Amino acid sequence: MQGRKLKSHAEKKILGFPGKRFERKAPKSETVKAPSYLSATAKKIFDRTAPGVMGMKVAHVDQLADYCQCLARLIAVEKKITREGIMRKGQKKNMVKNPLLQISREYRAAVQRWAAEFGLTPAGAMRLGAKLDDGPDSDGILD
DSSP states (O other), rough: OOOOOOHHHHHHHHHTTTTTTOOOOOOOOOOOOOOSSSSSSHHHHHHHHHSSSTTTOOGGGGHHHHHHHHHHHHHHHHHHHHHOEEEEEOSSSSEEOOOOOHHHHHHHHHHHHHHHTTSSSSHHHHHOOOOOOOTTTTTTOOO
């Protein structure tokens, strides 16, 4: 007989029924502390974010610290842009785009990449196996 060799039901059960959908469980997280080198704002973000990160391990502390530091710097840059404005006077007294906008764009991209990596975005959470919570206002129409 040509083609793949068929597997018995017992063999499929041992392999976990490959190819079939199954319920993924989110990995358990460890309790971690914010590194001492973080700024005060970044430490607050770390303390707020770390409990919500699925599968957080001590080995991931530096990566999460980088996410928190990028977010803290993004907040600081955005505050400065708000104070100075989007346009400002250049060297020749003409109006030019504030260079902080490029810095803000780069920090925003880094924050988005880290957020997806840690499951802090809806798509990232689904990738890590979280179940979506419909919340109390769900009417079940789309269920």
